Amino acid sequence: MNELRGKTALVTGASAGIGRELARVLGREVGALVLVARRRERLDDLARELVAARPGLRVLVRAVDLLDRKALGAMLDDLGQAGEVIDVLVNNAGFGDYGLLENRDWEKIERMLELNVVSTTMLLARLVPPMVARGSGAILNVGSIAGILPSPAMSTYAASKAYVNHLSEGLRAELAGTGVSVTVVCPGPVPTEFQEVAGSDARPELPKAVYVDAVTCAEEAVAGLKRGQARVIPGVVPRAMAMTVDALPKALVRPFLSKMGKKARGGR
Template sequence: MNFFEGCTALITGASSGLGGEFARQLAPYARRLVLVARRNDRLEALAAELRGIHPELDVRTYAADLADEGRRAAFATWLADEAIAVDFLINNAGLGDHGKFHSGDWTRVKAMLDVNITALTHLTHLIVPTMLRSGRAAILNVSSVAGFFPLPNMAVYSATKAYVTSFSEALAIELRPRGITVSALCPGPVSTEFFDVATRGGDASDHFEAFPAFVASPQDVVAAGLRAIKHGRARVIPVPLLAAAVAVALAIPFFIVRRLLSWKADSI
């Protein structure tokens, strides 16, 4: 039986990019999908598409700004009222901001902290108790290779993803004996709307031109994330070449890495 057969999956950030792709790849197997993001029209369009292809699939949409603690609590109440027991949580919603920290907009910085860290942690805390009762469940946290290095010009974003990877690794150890698999999915650049949102003006395509061999499609990234859950891997970097590059970079003494990062920062 497919690992995801009959699951109830909650996907945050399902209105575009990786979130929408998670929904499409899980739809043939899941019993129910709960799609969350702010743009309800996008969620409804995806739900209609999936219901058209998989009439037996129960697709629910919930429009919420996950940066808002009250909305997260109301969402948990809604899940309980609807008797929806989530057994696969995909914490995918996230945003970046590319540019110098000092010239960034505080609202954007706060949104990154609220969505990438606080909402991910809060939703996990709200849903794990139900998962513990079911005895077999999974959590996939969408992190980034940016979490492995303190990236200048993405200082806050890369710090939020360092948190996501660290949190996921610790939780994977805590929850494995209780039947819950936790994985951190750490992609490099993926062709979604992410850089359109993260780029402060300018051309988002620059981000894909620097290292074209590291760029992955949403389809491949999502497939790698689902495989990691299936095989109980705590962490996955979807592109093998990128995984090798990260392994090499992590083996280099940090003072050299710091030099390389300084050079990169100055060149932007």
């Protein structure tokens, strides 16, 4: 079990969606929160809300664009120089992109890969070594169900989340016995600003049963983090679907994927 009381947690992408809900759930137990995102006004609003709900909570706001490597490095340096010890890292920041690769904007894809892959890894590279040295720490990486299975019409996003999913599993194995745990949460569809940013081109139509709200996602993710669970898939229906697909041989799945690809291209 990971004890959260009195710990300091850093949450990226805390200004909206799952990240904001993760901050709210963690804020009930941790001693301090470091909220990181680009939109300072939203972070300030969230900080005031969290402190009002729990006056003893210490909240630090850091308005940083994680695509700016120098700014990200400077933020981490400043926290270290101020004596802030990050006990829990929540790697949540990221965005998606819907549509056929040939129709997508390369600059958006590049930013997505930089944020979902490189920034996520940089935070781990900076914050895992001190955790190992202390013999304690917890990491929650936000992957995706999309990273479990190749996803036509969102191939690059799914690939970026497959990286996060696999990185989490590999890092968890590397850290076995160090006192540092790694949990990856793999949400299915969650109604947030994510859909707006990802765009509507070739967005898959999914039944309502597979959707999970951001609050439920955050609650289950933090519960899994506290248990030291390897992987959390929020929601009964998404979890059953993901586990079934994950167990199927690729040869059986490829015809289904091809049908999805044709449908995304406007065929049947």
